[in-house]
Amino acid sequence: MGHFNEARFLSLVMIASAALAHGQASYSPSAPLNPTTMAQCERFQANYDKFVERLATQHQNCLDSHAKSSPARKGVKGGKGAAPEPAETCSVPACQSLHTRWQSATSTGASEANSCRQRVQSAKDDQAREKEAEELAKRNREAEEKERKDNLARKKYSDDLERTQAARDTAARKKAAEDEAAAKKHDELMEKQKKQRDDAAAQERKERDARDRRLNLDGYAEKHAAWKARDDQRKARMEQLEDAAANIPDEQQRHAALEAAVKEIQQIRAQRKQDPEPK
16 A cells, blocks of 8 residues: 555656656747848757756656656666657556657757748848849939930030031131132233233333334424333333232232232322333
8 A cells, every 4th residue: 555655656756757847847938030141040059958858867767757757668768878769659548648749859949940941042142132123123213314424425526516517507607707808809901901901001002002103203303212111111010010919829918918019000100100201
């Protein structure tokens, strides 16, 4: 009877110990809800490994306690030297709940740790893709801005070329008109001088004819010779002025020289009028 009471007492102690151990290990570590770094997952893995280790220890303690209290299990110890138990069923029915929790936690911890790492990696991949998309968008914006500026620069260059060419065309038309006017004025001046020379030659022929008719008059030949010498000098000077002005290559200088020549020729003609041929 005493042996029965002692065994019953030991059984009650083991049941209480198992219940206490079950309470101590009843709360498993919670996986991070929104993990952002692998370190969080590693901390969770480490905490879960400790939790699984506690469950394993409690389960082993339960097995050891029943081995001590059960004559049939004396000499059988759990641990490294013990035969492995099935994954689903515990060799000691009283330790089944600890056995089930220990086996479940072993797989659950690894699964949740891997899930944590996958979420962190997925978040990193999402961030990398988002960053890559932002960088791509930035490069596209920069490329579009560069293209816009290049287009503006090309348009400005084209507009500048058009304005420069238009200015050159205007200047060329203006110079062509000025050259045409100067050429026309030169032609008119040359025509006027030719007419003056023709008129002078006709007058000279007329006067020569009259002079020839008076060659035999007394004293006329000497006076006429002196006058003719002076008149020849005046004619030579007029021809010299005309030739010198006509041979100047520069248009403006030639035009100015022709005007000056015309003035001096007019003065020489005025002198001829004041020094007429002797009659």
